[in-house]
Amino acid sequence: xxxxxxxxxxxxxxxxxxxxxxxxxxxxxxxxxxxxxxxxxxxxxxxxxxxxxxxxxxxxxxxxxxxxxxxxxx
Numbered sequence: 054x055x056x057x058x059x060x061x062x063x064x065x066x067x068x069x070x071x072x073x074x075x076x077x078x079x080x081x082x083x084x085x086x087x088x089x090x091x092x093x094x095x096x097x098x099x100x101x102x103x104x105x106x107x108x109x110x111x112x113x114x115x116x117x118x119x120x121x122x123x124x125x126x127x
Contacts, residue, residue, distance in 0.1 A: 067095030
């Protein structure tokens, strides 16, 4: 559900920004079209990127051990 909520929030935010810019540049109809387009692009991008995060954080990867020596040790 977090993934869908993130996509919905990104859609709303991008729609508002696109609507404001489109309304200032042209008219209200252009603002709606720009807002819808920008909102869809943002929502799809957020949905896909949050899916990549879930794949990376699934806990099945091997741990990496790195040895760190202090400069005083020879």
